[in-house]
Amino acid sequence: MANPATGATSELRYGWETSYASEQGTKDKVFGHGTKIVTLTRNNNLESVFNVGQRNAQALAEKQFGGSLSVEFILANPWWLRAVLGAAPSTTGAGPYTHTYSESNTIVSMSIENEITSDTASVTAFLGCKVNTCVITAAVGELVKVRLDMIYANEAEDTSVAADVEESFALFSFAFATLEFPNGSTINDIQTVEITINNNAEMVYGLGSRIGQQLPVKNRSYTARISRTFEDAATFLEAFYGLGTGPDTIVEETATMEVNFDNGLTTTNQRKFAFLFTGVKIDEHNMPQDSAALVIEDLSLIMRDLTSVIVTNNTSAAA
Numbered sequence: 001m002a003n004p005a006t007g008a009t010s011e012l013r014y015g016w017e018t019s020y021a022s023e024q025g026t027k028d029k030v031f032g033h034g035t036k037i038v039t040l041t042r043n044n045n046l047e048s049v050f051n052v053g054q055r056n057a058q059a060l061a062e063k064q065f066g067g068s069l070s071v072e073f074i075l076a077n078p079w080w081l082r083a084v085l086g087a088a089p090s091t092t093g094a095g096p097y098t099h100t101y102s103e104s105n106t107i108v109s110m111s112i113e114n115e116i117t118s119d120t121a122s123v124t125a126f127l128g129c130k131v132n133t134c135v136i137t138a139a140v141g142e143l144v145k146v147r148l149d150m151i152y153a154n155e156a157e158d159t160s161v162a163a164d165v166e167e168s169f170a171l172f173s174f175a176f177a178t179l180e181f182p183n184g185s186t187i188n189d190i191q192t193v194e195i196t197i198n199n200n201a202e203m204v205y206g207l208g209s210r211i212g213q214q215l216p217v218k219n220r221s222y223t224a225r226i227s228r229t230f231e232d233a234a235t236f237l238e239a240f241y242g243l244g245t246g247p248d249t250i251v252e253e254t255a256t257m258e259v260n261f262d263n264g265l266t267t268t269n270q271r272k273f274a275f276l277f278t279g280v281k282i283d284e285h286n287m288p289q290d291s292a293a294l295v296i297e298d299l300s301l302i303m304r305d306l307t308s309v310i311v312t313n314n315t316s317a318a319a
Helices: 081-085 237-241
Strands: 010-016 033-043 047-049 059-061 066-074 090-093 097-101 110-117 121-139 145-152 154-157 177-180 190-198 221-229 254-262 272-286 296-313
Touching: 010 033, 066 121, 081 097, 081 121, 081 296, 110 145, 121 254, 177 190, 237 272, 254 296
Parallel strands: none
Antiparallel strands: 010 110, 033 066, 047 059, 066 145, 090 097, 097 296, 110 121, 121 145, 121 154, 121 190, 177 254, 190 221, 221 296, 254 272, 272 296
């Protein structure tokens, strides 16, 4: 009898595909520290076929194959950003290097290898993986977490196993996070920041195959949730109003918002992520109150653009 596998014997690594859903042989990247597969779902989309005169199904027919994968990890290396925004970064400088990620109208696909070892190794490659939704969360007392919700077209059992890859970048905690609203104005006592990037990907199927053929991305959306101890009306409530002292006829945008993760060091020791959003409005403002608790503002925001994500580190070649 084979021994049951545990998550401690599971590994995950990925590589960029050059042709959609064609397996990339080199899978030499990891998402970050503390990687978890939160969900892994395969679907045959079965349809029960009934005939008149029979209560029981006479056949079970499989239709399009569907696969989805959600991965959560602690923020460390920046290379996964290419899967979210689409293009490889431009790199300048030297020690430290600056990698600038910008929006792209197309999203690169990945081959992701999942190895589970018990008595024998089970190795599966998920092909044509694209990030549908990315959620980045920083909360007081927590490590900074990233969740990537992905859709993929196909999968295959691999007979060979890629070399084990370990994360080499230092991780980030809440203590390295700041919020600027607008950028250049740091807001104190932020409790949580959650950024969501939605690529709205949709799998395209065609006659002749139950496997997805393409995975285009449609309209892109940026949203955020912020919580802060309430200290004044000027910072967020008046921005919700439209910069007045009550709801304005037209709510003007806050020009920019920047979320930073910075280890506070300098030169070759600096590690920093700077997410710069433009066209920001507060959609919803919640502020429950209880005599036994702090008054917390809980905000929902919508942003039009992610102008850039600037990453500073001591690695010259962006993966």
